[in-house]
Amino acid sequence: MANRTPKILVFSTEKISDPAIDLAGLLKLHYPPIVYTVEVPCSSAVKSKWILHAFDQGFDGVFIAADGTDCSYDESCTEKTAQIISQTHALMKEQGIAPEKLKMAAICSVCAESFVKQMNGFADQLSEQ
Amino acid sequence: MEEKNKIGVYICHCGSNISDYVDVEKVREEVAKIKHVSISKTTMFACADATQNEIVQDIQENDLDAIVVASCSPKLHLDTFKNVAERAGLNPYNYVQINIREQCSWAHSDKPVQATEKAIQLVKSGIARVGYSEALIKTKISAENVVVVIGAGVSGMRSAIELADLGSYVYLIEREYFVGGRVSQWGELFTTNETGKETISRLYNKLIEYKNITLFTGAEIISNTGTVGNFDIQVKIRPRYIKPGCKVDPEKLQRVIDACPVEVPDEFNFNLTTRKAIYKNFESEFPEIPAIDPDHCTRCGECEKLCDDIDLGQKDEFVNIKAGAIIINTGYDPYEPKTGEFGYKEIENVITLPQLKRLIELNGEELIYKNKRIQNIGYIYCVGSRQKDGENKYCSRYCCTSTIYTAIVIKNKFKDIHNFHFDKSIRTYGKLELLYREASENGDIFLQFWDEDPPVVSSNGNGTVVSIKDMLSSGKEIEVDCDLVVLVTGMVPRQDNKIADILKAPIGRDKFFNEIHPKLRPVETVIDGVLISGACQGPKNISESVKSSLSAASKANSLVKKGEIELKPTIAFIDKNACVWCDECVKACPFDAIIKVQSNGKNVAEIIEAKCKGGGMCLPVCPENAINLKGYTDNEMEAMITALAD
Ligand SMILES: Cc1cc2nc3c(=O)[nH]c(=O)nc-3n(C[C@H](O)[C@H](O)[C@H](O)COP(=O)(O)OP(=O)(O)OC[C@H]3O[C@@H](n4cnc5c(N)ncnc54)[C@H](O)[C@@H]3O)c2cc1C
Ligand code: SF4
Numbered sequence: 223m224a225n226r227t228p229k230i231l232v233f234s235t236e237k238i239s240d241p242a243i244d245l246a247g248l249l250k251l252h253y254p255p256i257v258y259t260v261e262v263p264c265s266s267a268v269k270s271k272w273i274l275h276a277f278d279q280g281f282d283g284v285f286i287a288a289d290g291t292d293c294s295y296d297e298s299c300t301e302k303t304a305q306i307i308s309q310t311h312a313l314m315k316e317q318g319i320a321p322e323k324l325k326m327a328a329i330c331s332v333c334a335e336s337f338v339k340q341m342n343g344f345a346d347q348l349s350e351q
Numbered sequence: 352m353e354e355k356n357k358i359g360v361y362i363c364h365c366g367s368n369i370s371d372y373v374d375v376e377k378v379r380e381e382v383a384k385i386k387h388v389s390i391s392k393t394t395m396f397a398c399a400d401a402t403q404n405e406i407v408q409d410i411q412e413n414d415l416d417a418i419v420v421a422s423c424s425p426k427l428h429l430d431t432f433k434n435v436a437e438r439a440g441l442n443p444y445n446y447v448q449i450n451i452r453e454q455c456s457w458a459h460s461d462k463p464v465q466a467t468e469k470a471i472q473l474v475k476s477g478i479a480r481v482g483y484s485e486a487l488i489k490t491k492i493s494a495e496n497v498v499v500v501i502g503a504g505v506s507g508m509r510s511a512i513e514l515a516d517l518g519s520y521v522y523l524i525e526r527e528y529f530v531g532g533r534v535s536q537w538g539e540l541f542t543t544n545e546t547g548k549e550t551i552s553r554l555y556n557k558l559i560e561y562k563n564i565t566l567f568t569g570a571e572i573i574s575n576t577g578t579v580g581n582f583d584i585q586v587k588i589r590p591r592y593i594k595p596g597c598k599v600d601p602e603k604l605q606r607v608i609d610a611c612p613v614e615v616p617d618e619f620n621f622n623l624t625t626r627k628a629i630y631k632n633f634e635s636e637f638p639e640i641p642a643i644d645p646d647h648c649t650r651c652g653e654c655e656k657l658c659d660d661i662d663l664g665q666k667d668e669f670v671n672i673k674a675g676a677i678i679i680n681t682g683y684d685p686y687e688p689k690t691g692e693f694g695y696k697e698i699e700n701v702i703t704l705p706q707l708k709r710l711i712e713l714n715g716e717e718l719i720y721k722n723k724r725i726q727n728i729g730y731i732y733c734v735g736s737r738q739k740d741g742e743n744k745y746c747s748r749y750c751c752t753s754t755i756y757t758a759i760v761i762k763n764k765f766k767d768i769h770n771f772h773f774d775k776s777i778r779t780y781g782k783l784e785l786l787y788r789e790a791s792e793n794g795d796i797f798l799q800f801w802d803e804d805p806p807v808v809s810s811n812g813n814g815t816v817v818s819i820k821d822m823l824s825s826g827k828e829i830e831v832d833c834d835l836v837v838l839v840t841g842m843v844p845r846q847d848n849k850i851a852d853i854l855k856a857p858i859g860r861d862k863f864f865n866e867i868h869p870k871l872r873p874v875e876t877v878i879d880g881v882l883i884s885g886a887c888q889g890p891k892n893i894s895e896s897v898k899s900s901l902s903a904a905s906k907a908n909s910l911v912k913k914g915e916i917e918l919k920p921t922i923a924f925i926d927k928n929a930c931v932w933c934d935e936c937v938k939a940c941p942f943d944a945i946i947k948v949q950s951n952g953k954n955v956a957e958i959i960e961a962k963c964k965g966g967g968m969c970l971p972v973c974p975e976n977a978i979n980l981k982g983y984t985d986n987e988m989e990a991m992i993t994a995l996a997d
Contacts, residue, residue: 231996237867240424243458247452247454252460255455255459255465255468259450259454262983263965263967264966264968267966267967267968267980267983271976275988276996279996281996291860294866295877295941295968298941
């Protein structure tokens with residue numbers, strides 16, 4: 223990996239974390255341009271299959287910008303998103319993909335700074351691997 | 352589904368917001384090479400009328416089967432371009448918006464070369480996605496122009512009046528036997544100086560003039576089947592044990608009340624007093640007729656002996672209502688301090704702000720509590736709000752102002768009062784700051800504490816003392832002798848909140864009802880047709896509650912007045928061949944939108960379209976991968992990911 227900047231795929235959510243990522247842009251808070259965002263309605267809708275597809279296609283890291291307790295669909299969102307992570311970690315293990323390559327954190331609709339911090343940290347972590 | 356082969360791609364300069372950092376022409380050149388792209392253009396402002404018309408023309412003249420617009424965030428212009436597609440006769444779901452401004456040119460304005468590279472990948476992913484896009488048709492369902500408003504506090508009453516003015520039929524459902532909610536408990540109010548009773552009487556007298564409002568008191572919703580446009584609501588109305596035609600004679604009522612042998616703590620007065628099983632909280636309370644509290648009445652019949660209008664044989668009644676929309680206006684409870692919290696329930700002259708408000712109402716010329724005339728009052732702020740370690744992190748908003756206003760009222764009403772405020776920094780926002788100034792000019796003393804060092808309330812044999820390390824005088828330790836210590840308690844969600852379960856309305860981090868977005872969709876919940884307003888949504892004073900209730904009323908009316916509602920088509924669908932009916936999806940769906948049906952001789956899951964909110968919680972739990980979400984199918988998602996990874 224030494225010669226290549228890692229590529230990160232972010233699953234953001236339409237109502238909560240995507241507005242935060244937009245806000246980061248609006249405030250010109252910079253994060254690595256190798257971060258690509260795909261929007262979903264809710265973080266507990268991300269299929270393991272999509273995450274594995276991303277690794278298969280060459281992404282080095284996948285980050286779920288979760289709704290957390292702000293989810294407008296249901297309180298169980300945090301728990302359900304965590305379940306997706308653990309179920310996907312198990313599948314990644316079978317395929318020999320390091321579990322650290324899949325991360326999740328709750329990003330509230332104004333958590334622009336926290337998103338940027340997460341991205342910078344994740345990119346650094348992946349480049350070190 | 353067929354892949355698209357005539358795609359139009361539009362890349363926006365956004366003035367220079369995008370093109371200053373992203374080489375839009377290069378992006379265009381790159382995507383023009385893709386096989387199915389038949390038109391690719393850059394444009395100064397994609398959203399400008401002229402460009403919109405040009406896109407319409409392109410679609411029509413070239414028979415485009417899909418379009419991609421790469422510009423700003425979809426939050427701003429998704430609907431603009433959906434409309435463009437529609438005007439050109441293209442299904443709006445055959446259009447994809449790509450955000451190359453907030454998530455590209457601005458975010459990476461420090462690295463223009465990489466920003467351009469990223470923009471190319473992003474637009475390619477949009478083209479890949481739109482290739483699999485399906486023309487989705489919004490289902491239309493009929494809607495009753497009837498709105499159920501739950502809770503007849505100030506918010507609910509205002510919502511009802513507004514809706515009736517707008518032409519909807521309103522059922523106003525109040526759990527208590529009388530209308531008014533909390534406001535009727537408060538006496539003088541900021542900022543109108545009107546009393547709570549006056550405010551509520553004014554609203555009630557207006558409300559009863561409307562033929563299109565039906566009010567039920569002592570009533571609660573016990574079930575809801577239906578969905579937006581056609582909610583099927585069952586209401587249970589508890590008996591009042593008074594005949595509806597009763598013409599109240601105050602003297603006779605008093606005799607009947609005196610005859611009632613049952614005495615219970617009076618919750619209206621926060622247990623400062625007691626009341627009888629037959630009661631009316633105050634004379635001008637509405638509806639005019641009293642009520643008998645079925646939970647405490649022993650059916651001894653003493654009252655019936657004195658009054659023919661009493662009928663202890665009345666039974667629960669049930670009413671079914673069909674409604675297009677529902678507004679929840681169920682308000683809040685005051686925070687109840689724990690025993691020992693600042694001496695509450697352990698030191699006898701420690702009370703709460705709601706109790707103080709009632710005490711003022713119950714007293715005449717002098718302020719007396721437990722037979723003692725009150726002169727020195729200490730107010731401890733933020734009890735049950737802004738808790739560093741406790742559950743309630745939020746500020747309750749009304750309480751600084753209400754305390755300061757009450758301190759002013761007390762000073763004007765009673766002689767020789769000294770007010771001492773122990774606060775965490777005062778939040779009398781906006782014009783309410785004038786009250787803060789008035790209290791200061793009255794000579795009220797303001798002392799301030801940190802979270803780490805809250806004031807301590809103790810008894811010293813002679814009386815009660817509040818000690819504080821006052822931040823405003825560099826942490827000086829100050830002790831104040833108080834005749835009365837008032838805990839300025841915040842707002843918490845209603846303890847009895849069964850209605851949340853019945854309507855499946857989402858609850859937020861603070862445990863109040865949760866809106867979709869505090870700024871963009873502040874009175875809507877994810878349950879279509881279920882709106883929220885007033886203090887059930889989070890702490891609000893009256894003017895804030897009323898503003899939100901008016902907004903909910905106009906939202907509800909605009910939803911149902913056409914008699915027809917369009918449902919969002921981006922919902923889940925099930926591949927019945929793959930489904931093995933394990934019921935995992937049923938467990939994952941918070942909206943009960945999945946049912947078991949028979950198909951080709953086996954049990955399979957089926958989505959109830961009107962109930963599905965398109966959140967997608969069912970997608971990852973299906974072991975057979977038999978569920979997809981329209982607009983987010985595996986094909987679309989994986990095509991995007993592949994294009995981005997390229
Ligand atoms: C001590 C104190 C003093 C205050 N003083 C002021 C002031 O001076 N000025 C000011 O602007 N604001 C003041 N406020 C704030 C004010 O009380 C609120 O803004 C206001 O009550 C909010 O109105 P609401 O209708 O949303 O809720 P509520 O007043 O709580 O009314 C809700 C109604 O819904 C009913 N209900 C609840 N659940 C159900 C159910 N399941 N089914 C049917 N009905 C139900 C309740 O019985 C109630 O009638 C004060 C608050 C406190 C605590
Ligand atoms: S309004 Fe004042 S007393 Fe109430 S929680 Fe906020 S800061 Fe504390």
